[in-house]
Amino acid sequence: MSKAFIPYGRQSISAADVEAVCEALTSDYLTQGPLVPEFENSVAELSQCKYAIAANSATSALHVACLALGVGPGDLVWTTPNTFIASANCALYCDAQVDFVDIDPQTYNLCPIQLKEKLELAKFQNRLPKVVIPVHFGGHPCDMRALHELSKEYGFYIIEDASHAIGAKFKGQPVGSRYSDICVFSFHPVKVMTTAEGGMAVTNKEPLADAMRLLVHQGVTKNKREFQTRSPGDWYYEQQDLGFNYRMTELQAALGISQLKRLNQFIEKRRERVQNYYKLLQGLPIQLPSEADYAFSSWHLFPIVLFEALEPQRALIFQYLREQQIGTQVHYIPVHTQPFYQEKGFAWGDFPQSEEYYQRCLSLPLYPDLTYEEQVYVANALREAIDRAFVA
Ligand SMILES: Cc1ncc(COP(=O)(O)O)c(C=O)c1O
Structure with missing residues (x-):
């Protein structure tokens, strides 16, 4: 199946x-x-x-x-x-x-x-x-x-x-x-x-x-x-x-x-899954998202940032995960780089931190009904994707 x-x-x-x-x-x-x-x-x-x-x-x-x-x-x-x-x-x-x-x-x-x-x-x-x-x-x-x-x-x-x-x-x-x-x-x-x-x-x-x-x-x-x-x-x-x-x-x-009525429960479940990812993704060449000391996040997204060496392979990693039936996403294509905004005079290079982040980010699956087994599967697939990217 x-x-x-x-x-x-x-x-x-x-x-x-x-x-x-x-x-x-x-x-x-x-x-x-x-x-x-x-x-x-x-x-x-x-x-x-x-x-x-x-x-x-x-x-x-x-x-x-x-x-x-x-x-x-x-x-x-x-x-x-x-x-x-x-x-x-x-x-x-x-x-x-x-x-x-x-x-x-x-x-x-x-x-x-x-x-x-x-x-x-x-x-x-x-x-x-x-x-x-x-x-x-x-x-x-x-x-x-x-x-x-x-x-x-x-x-x-x-x-x-x-x-x-x-x-x-x-x-x-x-x-x-x-x-x-x-x-x-x-x-x-x-x-x-x-x-x-x-x-x-x-x-x-x-x-x-x-x-x-x-x-x-x-x-x-x-x-x-x-x-x-x-x-x-x-x-x-x-x-x-x-x-x-x-x-x-x-x-x-x-x-x-x-x-x-379930909002608190939703956020609690998201937070538990974030903790699971912290353990499952240890040692990978990625920056994990964190919470500033003033913040209590609702964890809508779990955006990882690949280390610089992997930047050229981001599309390969994304594609490999898709083939494994894992729907990562890229949040966000910087708004000023959209053709509609470029016509208004914005250009690549205008906001370098957003652009650098965009080139290397990937949002991993995160939602209340995501199971632990699915998280293990995602983490293993990401590890494989990165290993493949290094030899590509
Ligand atoms: C940051 C942000 N602002 C605004 C919106 C627009 O939300 P809606 O789809 O409810 O119009 C979205 C939706 O993705 C969003 O992510």
């Missing part, structure tokens, strides 16, 4: 999840019912934030987060090159300009030291960013206190892209709880918990919450207290801005509420 494929990430769906979604499916509401606000309240509580706005993806949530902060033509938004394209595209949707800050080679997150240097120069050139979007890469929180201090000194907003990091903590506090204006989570199936597609923006600032809520609902409010004109009757709703249909459905929220 052929071996089952081991992906790099995978959702964990229980009988309770299935039951919750089926119950929502046969209820009176498939959208705009009671479950979306219930899910929002639970995520707000978990993040220690006053407000949460559900959306149909983190991409949508990032878009409305930028709009709520007033990002528009002529503004600059900075993020990290080591991320999924959505962290940068959200600024372009608002007709702003994007730039990047290179990464720290230990955490692979946006580097606060390089950010400070770039801010100094930007201040001198009168080109300071309106918003900086740090990404908690792989679930490992950025140094949020350092970023927050810089935001006060140079006057920019912070949107935390915590797409990988629900449940992660910075100095014991949930990500999103205190060092930013808005924080965004993704519930895509490979993430720490899922709603199939889905995202959420959390904030402690009421005007930002109101703006984002309006924007995910077509710019329309049904709340009488918010109407700008006198309501002629109960049918009335009012468009106050140009918004979008970025709403989350009741089915997604039902899954989210059910998954959230």
Whole structure:
């Protein structure tokens, strides 16, 4: 019998999840019912934030987060090159300009030291960013206190892209709880918990919450207290801005509420599997991911970095693992090297740490239902792949 494929990430769906979604499916509401606000309240509580706005993806949530902060033509938004394209595209949707800050080679997150240097120069050139979007890469929180201090000194907003990091903590506090204006989570199936597609923006600032809520609902409010004109009757709703249909459905929220009950267990299982990898991968010519002393990672990813000598063989190693039915992945192709961004003037060589990391990284499978036997299989296959690479 052929071996089952081991992906790099995978959702964990229980009988309770299935039951919750089926119950929502046969209820009176498939959208705009009671479950979306219930899910929002639970995520707000978990993040220690006053407000949460559900959306149909983190991409949508990032878009409305930028709009709520007033990002528009002529503004600059900075993020990290080591991320999924959505962290940068959200600024372009608002007709702003994007730039990047290179990464720290230990955490692979946006580097606060390089950010400070770039801010100094930007201040001198009168080109300071309106918003900086740090990404908690792989679930490992950025140094949020350092970023927050810089935001006060140079006057920019912070949107935390915590797409990988629900449940992660910075100095014991949930990500999103205190060092930013808005924080965004993704519930895509490979993430720490899922709603199939889905995202959420959390904030402690009421005007930002109101703006984002309006924007995910077509710019329309049904709340009488918010109407700008006198309501002629109960049918009335009012468009106050140009918004979008970025709403989350009741089915997604039902899954989210059910998954959230197991979030701690998911992270615990991820952490156990990380410890297993530390033992199983000992002695290999690779850099293993680690946790800074301020961080509690949600371990969305387990990115290894091959030693320099193996760099030319990364594709061979990737291919060999694929042939062994192991789905490693490369996180991330630096955003500025995408043809679309190169057309905007970026080039290879602009952000060397991100590029060097990209050339040698591989994310090994990591998810709650990954078995110990599968981890042993992955570790042995990686050892073989590396041995072959040395003789190739
Ligand atoms: C860092 C990061 N930001 C944003 C997104 C977008 O998330 P979604 O797929 O929910 O739109 C992703 C998804 O992969 C991501 O990894």
